[in-house]
Amino acid sequence: TAAEPWPENAALYQQLKDEQILLSDNASSLAVQAFLQMCNLPIRVVCRANAEYMSPSGKLPFIHVGNQVVSELGPIVQFVKAKGHSLSDGLDEVQKAEMKAYMELVNNMLLTAELYLQWCDDATVEEITHPRYGSPYPWPLNRILSYQKQWEVRRKMKAIGWGGKTLDQVLEDVDQCCQALSQRLGTQPYFFNKQPTELDALVFGHLFTILTTQLITDELSEKVKNYSNLTAFCRRIEQQYFGGHDKDSSATVMARSAKRSLLR
Amino acid sequence: MAAPMELSCWGGDWGLPSLHPESLTVMAYAKFSGAPLTVNTINNSWRAPKGDVPALISEDTVVSQPAKILNFLRKQKYNADYQLSAKQGADTLAYIALLEEKLLPALLHTFWIEAENYCSVTKPWFASRIAFPLSLYLPGKMSREALNRIMLTRGGPPLYSLTEVEAQIYRDAKECLNLLSKRLGTSQFFFGDTPTTLDAFVFGFLAPIYKVCFPRVQLQEHLKQLPNLCRFCDDILNCYFRLTVSGHSPSGQDTADANLQKLTQLVNKESNLIEKMDDNLRKSPQHPPRKLTTLKLAAGGEESSSMNRLSP
Numbered sequence: 001t002a003a004e005p006w007p008e009n010a011a012l013y014q015q016l017k018d019e020q021i022l023l024s025d026n027a028s029s030l031a032v033q034a035f036l037q038m039c040n041l042p043i044r045v046v047c048r049a050n051a052e053y054m055s056p057s058g059k060l061p062f063i064h065v066g067n068q069v070v071s072e073l074g075p076i077v078q079f080v081k082a083k084g085h086s087l088s089d090g091l092d093e094v095q096k097a098e099m100k101a102y103m104e105l106v107n108n109m110l111l112t113a114e115l116y117l118q119w120c121d122d123a124t125v126e127e128i129t130h131p132r133y134g135s136p137y138p139w140p141l142n143r144i145l146s147y148q149k150q151w152e153v154r155r156k157m158k159a160i161g162w163g164g165k166t167l168d169q170v171l172e173d174v175d176q177c178c179q180a181l182s183q184r185l186g187t188q189p190y191f192f193n194k195q196p197t198e199l200d201a202l203v204f205g206h207l208f209t210i211l212t213t214q215l216i217t218d219e220l221s222e223k224v225k226n227y228s229n230l231t232a233f234c235r236r237i238e239q240q241y242f243g244g245h246d247k248d249s250s251a252t253v254m255a256r257s258a259k260r261s262l263l264r
Numbered sequence: 265m266a267a268p269m270e271l272s273c274w275g276g277d278w279g280l281p282s283l284h285p286e287s288l289t290v291m292a293y294a295k296f297s298g299a300p301l302t303v304n305t306i307n308n309s310w311r312a313p314k315g316d317v318p319a320l321i322s323e324d325t326v327v328s329q330p331a332k333i334l335n336f337l338r339k340q341k342y343n344a345d346y347q348l349s350a351k352q353g354a355d356t357l358a359y360i361a362l363l364e365e366k367l368l369p370a371l372l373h374t375f376w377i378e379a380e381n382y383c384s385v386t387k388p389w390f391a392s393r394i395a396f397p398l399s400l401y402l403p404g405k406m407s408r409e410a411l412n413r414i415m416l417t418r419g420g421p422p423l424y425s426l427t428e429v430e431a432q433i434y435r436d437a438k439e440c441l442n443l444l445s446k447r448l449g450t451s452q453f454f455f456g457d458t459p460t461t462l463d464a465f466v467f468g469f470l471a472p473i474y475k476v477c478f479p480r481v482q483l484q485e486h487l488k489q490l491p492n493l494c495r496f497c498d499d500i501l502n503c504y505f506r507l508t509v510s511g512h513s514p515s516g517q518d519t520a521d522a523n524l525q526k527l528t529q530l531v532n533k534e535s536n537l538i539e540k541m542d543d544n545l546r547k548s549p550q551h552p553p554r555k556l557t558t559l560k561l562a563a564g565g566e567e568s569s570s571m572n573r574l575s576p
Contacts, residue, residue, distance in 0.1 A: 058420055097443035101358035108361040159413040161329070180354035 006083060010043045010065045012036075013051045019135045020049060022128075023213050024114040029061040031073055031205025036063075037241040038196050039085045049136035077198050087197045095192060099199045102184065102191070106199075109177035110206045112162060113170050117220065119153040121167055124216055175223045178207075182227035189236065196237070204237045268302065269340075273318035275305030275393060278475045281505050283389065285371060286330045287318040289468030293334055295504040296459040298528030299342035307393055330468075334461060341536050345460050352455050356462040359447070359454075362440060363469050369414050370437030371469060373430060374483055376410035381478040438486045444470075445490040452499065459500070471497050 014029040015021040021029070029045075036043045043063065048054065055062040055071045062071035063079075070079045080086070088099060118129045133149060134142025157163050162170075181203060190196045191203070207230055211221050224230055271294070273287030282288045282305070294301045306317065316328035320336060327336045338345075345353065375386050390406070391399040419429045444466060453459045454466065473483050474497050487493060 093446040094449070097447045098355065098358070100443060101355070101362040104365045105358040105361040108365055156416045159409075159416045176357065180357045183350040183354040184358075186351065 004066055004083075006041050006085075007066050008042065010041070010063060011046045012043050012061050012063050013046050013048055013054060014061045015051050016047045016049055016136065020132055021047075022118050022132060023209060023215070024111060024118060025060045026213065027111070027114060027206040027209035028059075028073065029205070030209055031202045032061050032063070032076055034204050034237060034241060035073065035077065035087070035198055035201035036080075038087055038201060039080060041080065041085060073198065073202060087195065087201075088192075090195060091192060091197070099192070099197060102181070102199050103202055105177060105180065106202050106206060109173050110210075112157075112160070113174045113177075113220075114206070114210070115153055116157060116162055116165070116170050117167070117215070119150050120157055120162075125150065127216055171219055171223060174220065175226070178224055178227050178230060181207075182230050185229055185233060187229065189233075200233075200237065204234055207231075208234045208238065269300065269320060269322040270304055271301045271318055271320050272304050272306065274390075275307070277389065278477060279501065280471055280475050283472055283476060284317065285368075285468045285472055287468075288471055289330045289464050290318050290320070290333050292459075292467045292500060292504065293337065293344060293461060293464035294342070296464060297337060297342040297344040298532055299337050299340070300529070305393075330465075334464075341532060343532070344458075344464070346535060347458060348455060348460060352460075356460065359444075359462055360465050362443070363465055366436045366440035367469055369418055369433040370483055371473060372410040372414060373433060374473065374478060374480070375476075376407040377414070377426075378478075378480050380480050382407060385476070385478055434482060437483060441483075441487055441490060441493065445493050448492050448496060450492065453496075459504075463496075463500070467497060467500050471501070 012029065012032060015025060017026075033043065033045065051060055051062075052058065056069055057071045059072050062069055063076060065079075068079070070076050088096060091099060117124055119125060129150075130143070130146045134144075134146045136142075137145065154163070165173075185191055190200045192199070207224050210224050211231065211234060213221075215221075271287075271290060273290065274282050274284035276282045280288065281291055281303075291301075291303065293299075301320075318328070318330070318333065320327045320333045322336070322340075325336075327333050337343075345356070348356070374381055376382055387403045387407075390403045394402050414429065414433065415426070418433055419426075448454060451457075453463045455462065470487065470493060473487055474494060476484075478484070
């Protein structure tokens with residue numbers, strides 16, 4: 001039952017787009033934006049340097065709707081469902097199980113690989129992550145915050161068994177995940193044929209961000225480019241839900257920068 | 265003939281060949297694919313478990329972690345996923361991710377963190393199988409690692425205390441069990457009539473929950489309300505492990521088991537020959553070469569019955 005209708009001033013909070021936000025957070029934010037666009041719910045993106053600390057769970061993005069604050073895609077999908085909007089109502093029980101399993105696959109492999117790359121690969125950490133993560137803050141706070149976060153992420157990687165992996169093994173895992181997604185998608189427009197679901201939003205968020213983010217090497221985006229149906233999928237969602245709409249300025253900026261790199 | 269392979273893993277009880285989910289997964293996969301493994305369960309000898317358990321030792325290579333061991337077995341041509349299409353292979357990966365994210369935390373909690381369970385069942389059992397003085401240290405270390413893993417992956421804000429995290433992980437685990445039950449439906453295995461990698465992983469995670477007698481059993485009670493999953497575990501135990509409730513395997517059924525293994529190996533070898541003739545089949549959705557070979561092996565019976573059908 002919908003408690004209140006979706007307000008006009010709903011906002012999505014993330015870090016500063018150009019200087020601060022990292023690959024994994026950008027992917028998560030884009031996934032939520034895509035999901036809300038697919039549900040036809042308007043949202044404006046607000047960039048704040050301290051977004052991570054404002055979030056109730058410490059993870060980004062979070063949305064501020066009415067007087068409620070919800071973070072991360074899973075809880076946001078539940079929250080939107082409680083308001084009466086859902087993308088997966090048309091699926092039967094077995095399909096819903098499959099959808100949840102594939103969403104875990106993306107979190108388990110793609111998101112973890114992104115975190116590994118940006119916090120455990122020394123070259124990327126030095127050149128990209130450290131400068132970006134602490135950029136809104138003065139020295140030495142920027143370094144301290146950055147090292148603290150790195151220590152946290154490395155602890156988690158070790159606990160789940162990724163501590164001993166090399167970058168090549170991680171890229172192998174990314175390839176395996178992309179292959180699975182590509183095989184599951186096949187020639188369909190969306191993962192569950194005609195209508196997009198939260199799975200499509202999640203996959204789009206991660207793959208599009210990987211394809212359009214400049215890292216030290218192109219190895220990560222090359223893994224995704226190997227699968228033409230995945231790049232076509234990203235282009236399709238971008239055109240349908242982000243391109244050609246002038247209502248959200250950040251979406252058009254993203255569309256323009258995407259066109260620059262996807263069409264290269 | 266492949267070099268003899270040894271699997272070093274934790275032993276079993278309560279009718280299970282092993283209590284450890286990862287060891288159980290590898291053992292089940294070996295049975296499904298017909299790989300000849302000598303199983304060495306870790307016991308009181310001085311050869312304490314070094315590094316990861318389970319570990320596969322073949323000639324000079326040591327492979328650890330279930331995913332890598334299964335990959336190794338597949339490279340040795342022991343492949344249980346022959347008849348899967350590309351999409352089914354993708355589904356396998358997705359469901360394994362679901363198991364690791366949603367079910368494993370609660371499983372670890374039931375074994376290693378729930379105080380009554382740990383003190384009365386898990387610690388004494390593991391300690392009795394490790395040599396002194398390591399038995400004083402190793403179970404505690406495994407428990408701490410389990411707690412660490414759960415708190416780091418699921419214990420972020422707004423859940424600050426262990427009790428809040430516990431409630432969440434058991435909710436997730438029960439939902440995961442429900443999803444698995446819906447996916448399995450009324451089939452015998454997850455992809456039809458032959459067991460595959462996914463069946464090995466699901467069995468590895470479910471069987472310890474199902475069979476081990478703990479004082480605190482909320483997960484087991486939930487599992488028992490899903491009869492198709494219980495039937496799934498029992499079927500695999502009866503067909504592939506042939507252990508009676510007391511845990512002893514009758515010698516007569518051993519030879520039947522060995523024959524079944526030999527037959528599966530022969531079938532695998534035949535399909536390998538066909539596979540070598542057309543390398544492309546490996547990449548595209550699998551055609552069922554095994555069906556061709558079973559026809560060939562049972563040539564006498566099949567032909568006579570088909571001739572009977574032709575001439576009424």
